[in-house]
Amino acid sequence: MSQRIxxxxxxxxxxxxxxxxxxxxxxxxxxxxxxxxxxxxxKAMLPESVRATGADILLGNTYHLMLRPTAERIARLGGLxxxxxxxxxxxxxSGGFQVMSLxxxxxxxxxxxxxxxxxxxxKHKLTPERSMEIQRLLxxxxxxxxxxxxxxxxxxxxxxxxxxxxxxxxQRSRDAFGDRPGHALFGIMQGGVTKDLRAExxxxxxxxxxxxxxxxxxxxxEGQEAMFGxxxxxxxxxxxDRPRYLMGxxxxxxxxxxxxxxxxxxxxxxxxxxxxxxxxxxxxxxxNIKNARHMDDPRxxxxxxxxxxxxxxxxxxxxxVFRAGEMISGMLLTWHNLHYFQELMQGLREAIxxxxxxxxxxxxxxxxxxxxx
Ligand SMILES: CCCSCc1cc(N)cc2c(=O)[nH]c(N)nc12
Ligand SMILES: [Zn+2]
Numbered sequence: 001m002s003q004r005i006x007x008x009x010x011x012x013x014x015x016x017x018x019x020x021x022x023x024x025x026x027x028x029x030x031x032x033x034x035x036x037x038x039x040x041x042x043k044a045m046l047p048e049s050v051r052a053t054g055a056d057i058l059l060g061n062t063y064h065l066m067l068r069p070t071a072e073r074i075a076r077l078g079g080l081x082x083x084x085x086x087x088x089x090x091x092x093x094s095g096g097f098q099v100m101s102l103x104x105x106x107x108x109x110x111x112x113x114x115x116x117x118x119x120x121x122x123k124h125k126l127t128p129e130r131s132m133e134i135q136r137l138l139x140x141x142x143x144x145x146x147x148x149x150x151x152x153x154x155x156x157x158x159x160x161x162x163x164x165x166x167x168x169x170x171q172r173s174r175d176a177f178g179d180r181p182g183h184a185l186f187g188i189m190q191g192g193v194t195k196d197l198r199a200e201x202x203x204x205x206x207x208x209x210x211x212x213x214x215x216x217x218x219x220x221x222e223g224q225e226a227m228f229g230x231x232x233x234x235x236x237x238x239x240x241d242r243p244r245y246l247m248g249x250x251x252x253x254x255x256x257x258x259x260x261x262x263x264x265x266x267x268x269x270x271x272x273x274x275x276x277x278x279x280x281x282x283x284x285x286x287x288n289i290k291n292a293r294h295m296d297d298p299r300x301x302x303x304x305x306x307x308x309x310x311x312x313x314x315x316x317x318x319x320x321v322f323r324a325g326e327m328i329s330g331m332l333l334t335w336h337n338l339h340y341f342q343e344l345m346q347g348l349r350e351a352i353x354x355x356x357x358x359x360x361x362x363x364x365x366x367x368x369x370x371x372x373x
Contacts, residue, residue, distance in 0.1 A: 003181070010353060042338075058090050081145065090139075098148045127146070136180075147216055148190070150192065186210055187205035189213060198237060213264060215231070217246070231263065259357075276334060290322050302336075348365075
């Protein structure tokens with residue numbers, strides 16, 4: 001691949017931006033929501049269905065895929081795009097975050113992290129260099145630097161030490177990634193909720209130089225107010241002409257607030273995970289389809305939604321198949337949720353392009369305040 005990955009800003013509205021990330025495997029419209037395909041699948045969805053919801057890019061996980069089926073096996077079989085039948089862009093996380101949240105017997109050092117697999121207890125080691133190698137073997141289009149995301153609660157001194165380790169790992173990630181036209185390496189800002197540490201992290205990442213920059217270390221239990229407090233300044237510490245990716249976010253109102261504050265890319269398991277548990281996200285707020293009040297309701301989940309669940313099925317049917325534990329329940333509600341999240345992103349992109357984001361945000365909150373869902 002010779003074409004480099006480029007980011008073109010089309011319009012801004014306040015601190016919000018809309019544009020396009022061009023990659024050899026296709027374009028990514030921003031602001032973008034990226035469905036999570038942890039182990040090579042967006043759970044309960046076919047890849048063509050994920051595309052039909054409007055997704056331009058999806059996520060994979062170094063941690064899960066290195067354990068099973070291994071990156072080397074995926075490489076031998078033609079890479080992750082071929083393996084999972086998704087030929088558009090893929091972003092992969094670097095693995096450290098998932099080690100800390102899933103693995104056991106973890107041992108952290110300057111070198112990296114050793115751990116035991118949550119699947120079979122086998123021993124593994126992740127370093128910046130190994131993470132870059134795994135993401136190269138997978139064929140990821142957007143590679144994330146290897147970082148540490150400190151678990152809360154953490155003292156400011158612990159957050160500072162962790163952030164500085166992540167910055168040393170960012171340099172090693174950059175060195176190991178090399179120059180790969182058609183592939184991008186994103187750095188990850190850390191620093192908790194402390195402005196000086198966030199500024200120090202951004203300065204370190206800007207000095208190393210990346211194709212894009214993530215705001216990490218948020219959506220880890222700090223709450224929306226604290227997260228928005230960081231987003232009130234942190235995106236502005238990053239280069240204006242590069243994509244800004246807020247990791248692990250979030251609920252629809254988190255997404256709207258993050259876009260208002262200059263974020264271009266987000267990911268979250270919420271729409272797919274909650275779809276499997278019967279939680280539907282709609283323009284009027286959340287609907288728990290397992291609630292008995294839906295048992296005889298002939299209406300669709302959302303009469304304004306054009307997804308397969310809302311076009312062809314009643315709330316009564318969705319309630320029934322969830323109660324009966326039928327597989328179609330998670331399929332339909334996951335599709336609806338991903339469709340709604342993508343519709344929200346399209347609305348945000350159009351509003352920013354038209355200079356009417358404030359009006360869009362006002363309507364977004366007003367509809368949810370009305371209730372009656
Ligand atoms: C497929 C999942 C991608 S996002 C995972 C994630 C989520 C959250 N909330 C924070 C971080 C972080 O600080 N660093 C890294 N690498 N990942 C994070
Ligand atoms: Zn729908």
